[in-house]
Amino acid sequence: MTSHQQLRHEFVARIQSGEWPLGARIPDEITLAAEYGCARATVNRALRGLADDGLVVRKRKGGTRVSAAPARRAHVTIAVLREQVEAQQQTYRHKTLRRRTRVPSVAVRDKLGLDSAQKAVFLETHHFADEQPFALERRWVNPVAVPEIYDAPFDEISANEWLVRTVPFTNASLAFSAKNADADIADGLDIEIGAAVFVMDRTTWLGDKFVTTMTLYYPPGYELTSQL
Amino acid sequence: MTSHQQLRHEFVARIQSGEWPLGARIPDEITLAAEYGCARATVNRALRGLADDGLVVRKRKGGTRVSAAPARRAHVTIAVLREQVEAQQQTYRHKTLRRRTRVPSVAVRDKLGLDSAQKAVFLETHHFADEQPFALERRWVNPVAVPEIYDAPFDEISANEWLVRTVPFTNASLAFSAKNADADIADGLDIEIGAAVFVMDRTTWLGDKFVTTMTLYYPPGYELTSQL
DNA sequence: TAGTGGTCTAGACCACTCA
DNA sequence: GAGTGGTCTAGACCACTAT
Numbered sequence: 001m002t003s004h005q006q007l008r009h010e011f012v013a014r015i016q017s018g019e020w021p022l023g024a025r026i027p028d029e030i031t032l033a034a035e036y037g038c039a040r041a042t043v044n045r046a047l048r049g050l051a052d053d054g055l056v057v058r059k060r061k062g063g064t065r066v067s068a069a070p071a072r073r074a075h076v077t078i079a080v081l082r083e084q085v086e087a088q089q090q091t092y093r094h095k096t097l098r099r100r101t102r103v104p105s106v107a108v109r110d111k112l113g114l115d116s117a118q119k120a121v122f123l124e125t126h127h128f129a130d131e132q133p134f135a136l137e138r139r140w141v142n143p144v145a146v147p148e149i150y151d152a153p154f155d156e157i158s159a160n161e162w163l164v165r166t167v168p169f170t171n172a173s174l175a176f177s178a179k180n181a182d183a184d185i186a187d188g189l190d191i192e193i194g195a196a197v198f199v200m201d202r203t204t205w206l207g208d209k210f211v212t213t214m215t216l217y218y219p220p221g222y223e224l225t226s227q228l
Numbered sequence: 229m230t231s232h233q234q235l236r237h238e239f240v241a242r243i244q245s246g247e248w249p250l251g252a253r254i255p256d257e258i259t260l261a262a263e264y265g266c267a268r269a270t271v272n273r274a275l276r277g278l279a280d281d282g283l284v285v286r287k288r289k290g291g292t293r294v295s296a297a298p299a300r301r302a303h304v305t306i307a308v309l310r311e312q313v314e315a316q317q318q319t320y321r322h323k324t325l326r327r328r329t330r331v332p333s334v335a336v337r338d339k340l341g342l343d344s345a346q347k348a349v350f351l352e353t354h355h356f357a358d359e360q361p362f363a364l365e366r367r368w369v370n371p372v373a374v375p376e377i378y379d380a381p382f383d384e385i386s387a388n389e390w391l392v393r394t395v396p397f398t399n400a401s402l403a404f405s406a407k408n409a410d411a412d413i414a415d416g417l418d419i420e421i422g423a424a425v426f427v428m429d430r431t432t433w434l435g436d437k438f439v440t441t442m443t444l445y446y447p448p449g450y451e452l453t454s455q456l
Numbered sequence: 457t458a459g460t461g462g463t464c465t466a467g468a469c470c471a472c473t474c475a
Numbered sequence: 476g477a478g479t480g481g482t483c484t485a486g487a488c489c490a491c492t493a494t
Contacts, residue, residue: 048461074304115461175452177449223403289479460491471479
């Protein structure tokens with residue numbers, strides 16, 4: 001069989017073997033299609049896949065080259081916390097500690113593009129894996145975008161999961177960083193003050209309408225992993 | 229014009245508007261192709277793109293649904309440190325502090341799949357942005373995979389960049405975490421001991437042959453960002 | 457200006473999986 | 476068994492860009 005995936009592997013093998021060195025130009029699609037006895041579209045799809053991963057660079061007229069300008073793309077899968085925990089064969093539990101409606105700070109307001117007097121819903125949730133603290137979540141939700149927020153049953157389902165199952169979003173920005181735990185975070189995660197926590201900020205929009213922003217704090221030892 | 233990208237936007241708009249709610253099944257490819265007056269392959273490509281990003285879930289016979297099982301994928305671009313710095317309009321400089329050939333620790337050896345007596349090259353590099361510490365790099369290189377390592381001019385070009393421009397790789401694993409700076413790291417980054425540093429571990433292979441593994445430490449304030 | 461990738465079409469067959 | 480997505484083909488035209 002000649003499939004685009006097999007072609008992909010063929011091409012990767014030719015890069016591995018050194019036949020196509022870094023920076024070198026590889027044959028054009030028509031030539032490769034003839035060589036492998038398949039349609040040009042199939043070659044195109046295989047090479048497009050490699051280009052998506054940053055392994056080759058393609059230019060009209062310029063041909064396809066093995067990437068020497070190395071901006072490779074990694075794919076990070078962002079799952080719901082419950083699934084992260086259960087994937088480790090652990091038991092998930094969550095507890096919603098705070099749930100308030102108020103006007104957020106200026107910093108948050110700017111980030112979210114809210115009007116100055118507009119209220120938003122603040123939630124603080126603790127997530128546990130086998131009864132050990134797994135992550136601490138602080139979240140702002142825009143009630144204009146999500147009016148159902150007031151009726152959501154956060155005893156049964158975490159805000160994290162409820163939102164993602166209820167409200168679609170089209171854009172999201174993510175940021176990862178490190179931070180020394182302050183007293184609140186240390187208390188929530190049952191770690192020492194000053195310990196290095198892994199921080200994930202995530203903000204989502206539906207079109208240009210702000211939906212929610214959250215910060216997740218993971219205790220020391222947590223790793224976010226990725227392939228390619 | 230009817231392009232797969234425009235179709236994609238159309239479909240996203242229909243999700244945004246609520247016409248296609250979370251979890252709902254959307255029309256099949258043939259129907260959509262008729263509706264938009266284009267070929268089925270074009271619809272297929274648009275929907276495949278949305279599925280790649282996790283926005284919809286597709287199953288043969290089961291049709292296509294707006295994703296309610298939220299494992300969305302984010303794309304992180306890993307650039308060379310010099311480019312990261314220069315993208316901020318800052319001046320890049322690096323300094324290779326250590327360059328030794330020796331047998332690595334058992335922990336490193338296991339990670340890399342090296343034989344027990346096999347030597348590897350260790351490098352420690354400091355990276356600066358406008359003469360401020362930007363990141364600290366510790367790296368092991370497999371000289372079997374990269375014999376040219378002994379001749380590399382690390383005064384002119386950092387190991388980070390030299391490797392990526394010289395040696396192809398086909399697989400990489402990435403891990404992000406947070407860590408309290410020990411004395412060495414604190415000294416190298418000019419921060420206080422115990423400050424939270426952002427850590428990126430990266431290991432690459434060419435086929436099944438280990439190429440290099442490195443750990444990068446970023447000082448407090450650093451953020452890794454991503455879209456979608 | 458000519459070469460190369462980007463994309464679309466119409467049709468076909470296959471592979472999964474739901475009912 | 477039948478419906479739906481997965482993929483391939485052969486051909487076509489277009490858009491960029493290196494020379």
